Amino acid sequence: MQKSSKTPSRGQWGSSFGFIMAAGGSAVGLGNIWRFPYITGQNGGGAFVFVYLICVLLVGLPLLLNEVALGRKSGKNPVGAIKETGGSRFWQSSGVLCVVVCFAVLSYYSVIAGWTIGYIFTELINIPIDFEVFIQTPHYVIPLCMLFILMTVIVVLGGISGGIEKAAKFLMPLLFIIIILIAARAVTLPGATKGIEYYLSPDFSKINGKVILSALGQAFFSLSVGWGLMITFGSYLPKDNNIIKSSAWIAGMDSTVALMGGLMIFPALFALLPGVSPDEGPALVFNVLPRVFDQIEPFGNIIGGMFFLLLLVAALTSSISMLEVPVAYFIDERKWSRKRAAWTLGIGAMFLSIPSSLTAVKGNFFNVMHISFFGRDIVGFFDLMDFFFGTLAIVIICLMLSLYSGWVKNIKTFAAELALGTTSFEGLPQKAWIFFIRWVCPIVIILVILNMVGVFGE
């Protein structure tokens, strides 16, 4: 019955592999290769990696399953999914938030993706580049960012199986090959062992509240959970698809790539730039790695070019999915054509990306603007977007969706959706999932929100 309410033009995944590649492609992004290593560096190395993996398993994965179940059950975008399952306007607002978050994050995510396009060329042609100067040059950064959004629009215009699935099936394996090559080079550099040790042997005394909460935030960002993305992608799944298996693959792929991301960066960093501290922050990849590639003989610049190509591929498979969430909303709920939705939202994101691009330019209005939020000073347009949309809104969505499935609706119907197409979800796994959605996820998320608004201090 639910199927008949779907718009015929919605589309469906051509195969299970295609879905796993597309959803895995969404999960694997700048979050794994750019964000994960620098957050790990800021949170003490191995201990953070350990806590992160636990967060993925205990909170991220149950929420991922919850979103996919909601999507496939309803066959709709995040707003439609809650409407279709009988949710009130209040709960539907979490779906609206998903649509807004994806659009907003797309605008600044593309800025960083634009930088990677610039770096592919500077590496390949082997011209030295000063990160600070580069990001402060609007006539490089703005067109590159727009070019990236244009690439995203072109794929989304192709639709589900023709555009997104086709691109992901080609791009994801390419990404794996490049990562393995670079990680293999990094760990075999003389002096790499120190970095491997820093990265993989946890010092448990470094675990504290801040480390745990950073790990959780990173898990949501990286798994693409809390964005309605998995609802949207789940809605294109046929009923006989084994969601449990597909989701395990997605979470596994995402964690593997994040782990490999660190394995590319820390051994190389310790081996080649022993004076540079791993807690360099967001500039880690852009500032430090080109210097690392310079020192790799031979073919350092080719490896560098490959690295940034890899980052671009990862960013593109994520941005495609970010644009698809609002596009699906306008197709389902507002009856727009895919073409109209993709172009309108893409061009809108281009405009919204300009203040984020200008944030790097010292003294610019968007660079100096700041607001205070519960004692936290947020400086610059980019950080403002990242805090309110890329961080706070996500955890609120995760909380609302777990309360919705766990308490407002009968959670057994979602468990039954997950059980379709598999026998491995009977008994204990099902009971465990229900327990996690009803209790563990909401409690942990409330702690995260309290921390974000500064209840536990800095």
Ligand code: PHE
């Ligand atoms: N998971 C992506 C990353 O790691 C970010 C993303 C979130 C993409 C949500 C799409 C939707 O970079």
